[in-house]
Amino acid sequence: MAAPVGLTYNGYLNLEMGAQKISMKIMPKKKCPACGATDTIKILYDEPTYESCEAAERGEIALGGCLISEVSPKRYCKACGEDFG
Known part of the structure; x- marks a missing residue:
């Protein structure tokens, strides 16, 4: 059907x-462990490009900088500002 x-x-x-x-x-959207909101976005690590800066301004991704480690957070909560994952 x-x-x-x-x-x-x-x-x-x-x-x-x-x-x-x-x-x-x-x-399913990832839930923030701090506030429970599902309004979360991925964190992009690396030197930002023009396109990634525009996406960050639109609130589609968060920029995490150029340094990444095994414990770097992968998600950002737009509701409370918590980095997690």
Whole structure:
């Protein structure tokens, strides 16, 4: 049974772009351990590019700097400002 276009069905989002149909698995958002919010974004480590700076300004990613270690956090909570993961 196919789900209507643009609606979720069994954990998938079904989209139609012209003649092309796309089905994407919906991944659960990561929950902040400090406040419980799901408004979290990935932290990007490395020297930022023009595109990554623009994405950070739009709130799509957080910039983590050039140094990364095994204990560097992977997520940033937009609700409370906590770095985690």
